[in-house]
Amino acid sequence: MASKYIPPLNFSPVISTEVSLYRSGYPMPINYSFIQDQLHLKTVVYVGDKSDISEEYSNFLQSQDIQFLYIPMDSCRDSGINKGIDTVLQTVLDVDNYPMLIHSNKGKHRVGIIVGIIRKILQGWSIASIYQEYGLFSGGLKDEADLEFITMFVSHLEVFKDKMPEFVRIQ
Template identity: 50%
Template sequence: MTVYVPPLNFSLVEDGIYRSGHPVPINFPFLQTLNLKTVIYLGDKTDNFEYYKFLKSMNINFVYIHMESSSEPFIMNDPDAIIQALKLIINIENYPILIHSNKGKHRIGVLVGIMRKLLQGWSMTGIFNEYDKFAGGKGDSDIEFIEVFQTELEGSLQKLPSFVRLDH
């Protein structure tokens, strides 16, 4: 009997986008059920060899975007890492996507918050509530980063996911 165990902090973000903490071998059977095409890892660990082997065996495109965990006042969120991830998210050809960090809290919370703000026009209150649900009340610098972050993204209209709002 196969046991299906989702990764830490696993959740559906939008149709075809999932978020979580770093998967471990017990999560691999569950991940197989998602039929992932792309995994985006925002993190700082490079020694996850079992995981890399699993992704390769499943023919899943793995994108490692190095991003340190934010800790004031020395390490702040990396706007370039966020932009790199967003460029992958706005192309439906990369779907289904799993976005994850080590614990699925702060880095992924920032990415999802900015996605909600820029691509969907969510209110800041809604974004902060969702962030807090996973981060557990910590992350004042993350909240501020989401609030002030701005960028222009270019992509093909034909490849945009259906959840992207162009009218906000």
């Protein structure tokens, strides 16, 4: 009997060129074989409100030698959110961290903000396209504050081009 792979909730590739960047909701044990056998991750970034991850998830990440980065984020209204987003962007801008999965609890709003900012800052997508993608993953429940945050977000990161993935379109 063939193995059945079940991706995490709201799983989707964000980038699939020379590097692979994925988005999803919080991986559950039923998703581990998919992550292990299909994604071959090097880094997982969790943007969320739960500071402790399950022991089972922690053991899985350790057994696969996957680097785990937790960025506390409740909503775009959090104080200090820009620092957290800059940390995610620094991680995304280093080709040594790929393949990478960025997840939140359900893979909707928090990841939607992060992916929207990646699309805007690193790929030069139009705001209309970013809003459309955000709407697809949020089930049509667009959070106006999230969309405004993406639109207004400005990063002051220092970028090191020698580690930058090819998909990045910043000068």
